[in-house]
Amino acid sequence: MSKNDVSGFHEKEFKELLRKGIGSRTQQEFATKTGIAPATISRMLNDNGIPCPRIKTLETFAANMVNVSLSELLTACGYQAPDIKDIVIKIESNIDDFFQFKADELDIYGNIEELKNKLLKFLDKDDLKLTIKDRKYTEADQTAGFQQVWPSGAEDSKIFELTWEYDHYVCKTSFSVYYIETMKGNMILVGSDIAYILHDSDEYVQNTLVKEKKKCTQEARLLHAIFGTENDKTLPETYAGYGFYLDGIPDGFVDFLNKHADTFCYTKENMKLYCRVMNGEPAEEVFAEYWDCNESCMGVCAVISDIMSLETGKGYLYYEPDEKLSKEAQNSCIMERFPYDIVDRIEKEQLKYIYQCARELKIQKFGVVYYHTTIQEETEQLYNLDSFYLC
Incomplete structure (x- = not known):
């Protein structure tokens, strides 16, 4: 750049x-x-x-x-904004540097988790919000045109899937890691095939699937709507944070929007939406396709979380009801989530701000809130003690 x-x-x-x-x-x-x-x-x-x-x-x-x-x-600032293709090339080159096999010494790891953690640490300088998952190569991968390139001497492999974010993109880089497993269960790393073109699909830049954040979120919602949750294996989870619970559109929303118009109307598009509501159009219809700044939720409540985020610089988000839970267990809220969901004492200024918003929206309770949701159960890494096969 x-x-x-x-x-x-x-x-x-x-x-x-x-x-x-x-x-x-x-x-x-x-x-x-x-x-x-x-x-x-x-x-x-x-x-x-x-x-x-x-x-x-x-x-x-x-x-x-x-x-x-x-x-x-x-x-x-007069800089040439990098093309996402250039960023992909840089990231994949860094990954390749990490996996370059050293002929004069063995690259030994205690297990796959140790290898993933060292790769994360190596790539951390790029500030990519990066996560890594590993899994076995399957026939489905081969059918989809995802190939493997085995280096000489390798006995086993794992697919690494690196998910990372850059600007307004969400990316997933997929390649294979090859190794030899010792009698004591350690891994001798042989190398990777990140330097080869492995994916037979126009959606990929080299070995990285690139999507805009908004499109990625929309696709997830569409898949959820089509396939439902009947066959999902989910576990209950709770998020904790500062904010307030919601039950539909708050009674004071229009007044709240009017009082915070200077904050919300920072684009011509937002100004048009604001004017439509002030002219009497139903807010639910006007904001039906409105996405928040983080492109993670949409609708009237996304407008509220946007205004709160813009005015405070904090990460307020709207958490909609999780349909994987029973109706009785579902709830929704706007909150700034605690790190690791560990409750801490709320700062005085933040409490005053949430109070003011709750008062304008006519929401009775505010402060520490708990959002009920679910996580997908990980079954690909659950093993049987006797056979060491996947359960």
Whole structure:
């Protein structure tokens, strides 16, 4: 990624994006969140003739903003926003570097989890929100045109599926890892086939399936609607966070939207939606296809969570009823989820803000809330002690 001529830096546009991304947070709060000095943030916002921010700084900003993308910041600063294909090539090259077999020494791991953890640590410098799953190669993979390229000396293999995010894309990189299992159960790593083209599909960039976040979410909803949950193996789970429960559209929504119009109407599209509601159209119809800033939920409640996120800089999300649960167990809420779902004391300013929103929306209870949901049961790695075969 290269920098354009200095004349390509649009200072005014950058300042507007920075203010928009900070939202109602103070400069001190945003500086603490990003690890960038408050004085630097202040100069960027208030001084004239500021130097163009570095790419790393813009990446840090984007990672802590819910309504401004990295692409927008890069473009405003005169950088050539990278094509997702270039990012895929870089990531796959880094993966290949990790798996390069060392001829002069054995690459030994205690188990597959140790290997995955070391790969995660190796790739962590790219800040990709990366996760790794492993599984066996099946006939279904072969039928789908997913090939394997076995290196000499390998005795067994696992498919690694790396899911990662960049800008407004969700990507999954799939390839095979090859190894020898010792008598003591350790793994001698032989290598991988990440450097080969393994997927016979136009949807892939090299070995990476690339999709926009919004499209990915829409497809998940469609599959859920088509196939239902009858054959799913799910387990109950609970999320905890600060916010309030919802039961349909809050009675005070229109008044809430009107009071926070300055926050919500930051695009021409949002302004049009706002005007339609103020002119008497049903909010449920107007916002039926409205997606929140994170492209994770839609509808009226997504509007509420967007406004709360934009004004505080926190990650408020709408959690809709999980249809895999019984009607009695289902609930919905808007909340900022606790890290690891461990309840902590709410900050005074955050409590005051949630109280004000609940009051305007006419929601009676607010504070610590618990969302009931489910997780998919992992059955591919459950083994029988006697036979060591999958159960």
